[in-house]
Amino acid sequence: AQSVTQLGSHVSVSEGALVLLRCNYSSSVPPYLFWYVQYPNQGLQLLLKYTSAATLVKGINGFEAEFKKSETSFHLTKPSAHMSDAAEYFCAVSGRGSNYKLTFGKGTLLTVNP
Amino acid sequence: DSGVTQTPKHLITATGQRVTLRCSPRSGDLSVYWYQQSLDQGLQFLIQYYNGEERAKGNILERFSAQQFPDLHSELNLSSLELGDSALYFCASSVGGQGTNEQYFGPGTRLTVT
Numbered sequence: 001a002q003s004v005t006q007l008g009s010h011v012s013v014s015e016g017a018l019v020l021l022r023c024n025y026s027s028s029v030p031p032y033l034f035w036y037v038q039y040p041n042q043g044l045q046l047l048l049k050y051t052s053a054a055t056l057v058k059g060i061n062g063f064e065a066e067f068k069k070s071e072t073s074f075h076l077t078k079p080s081a082h083m084s085d086a087a088e089y090f091c092a093v094s095g096r097g098s099n100y101k102l103t104f105g106k107g108t109l110l111t112v113n114p
Numbered sequence: 115d116s117g118v119t120q121t122p123k124h125l126i127t128a129t130g131q132r133v134t135l136r137c138s139p140r141s142g143d144l145s146v147y148w149y150q151q152s153l154d155q156g157l158q159f160l161i162q163y164y165n166g167e168e169r170a171k172g173n174i175l176e177r178f179s180a181q182q183f184p185d186l187h188s189e190l191n192l193s194s195l196e197l198g199d200s201a202l203y204f205c206a207s208s209v210g211g212q213g214t215n216e217q218y219f220g221p222g223t224r225l226t227v228t
Binding site: 032034036042043044045046049051090100101102103104105106107 | 116118145147149156157159162169170172204206208214215216217218219220221222
């Protein structure tokens with residue numbers, strides 16, 4: 001079974017500061033990993049995905065994530081936070097069998113202070 | 115705009131009733147997934163269809179059922195509704211049924227059971 005743990009249900013940063021959202025996964029096979037963002041009253045938007053190519057993955061809106069197998073981590077970062085980054089972020093894992101469901105973490109709410 | 119449409123946006127109904135949620139996938143996508151988002155359970159996978167056939171089941175109650183039609187749109191039927199069924203229901207679609215295929219989410223249907 002696969003699972004994802006997001007450390008910190010709420011992260012608060014100042015505008016211009018580094019954003020770091022933590023995600024650790026558990027999987028018996030090499031996983032596919034995703035980060036999604038959800039703005040208030042909206043659906044989920046894909047930020048980036050890892051599918052066993054490059055370990056450093058660049059996504060939209062200046063976000064990137066690094067896959068570290070030794071640490072079973074896939075943390076999301078952005079060098080400089082903008083007010084518009086305030087949203088909820090979800091890490092998700094997908095498998096390689098016939099069931100390609102996404103298993104989500106509980107989410108991290110990012111607040112950006114002016 | 116992800117290209118995935120869901121109707122209705124909001125639904126308010128009473129306990130014991132039955133409702134149908136509708137999803138149209140992105141053009142060309144063959145897979146449809148249904149997810150439930152609630153405060154206590156987070157984002158949970160319900161069911162997946164691929165080209166009209168059920169591919170995988172998750173935490174879907176027996177009172178819930180789904181189908182995917184020849185034109186690839188999908189419906190999620192919820193019956194004998196209980197207060198605990200109140201949640202945001204998302205539909206997602208992907209090109210195929212592979213784990214590498216990113217899933218694109220619709221805006222969701224907010225169901226309120228009174």
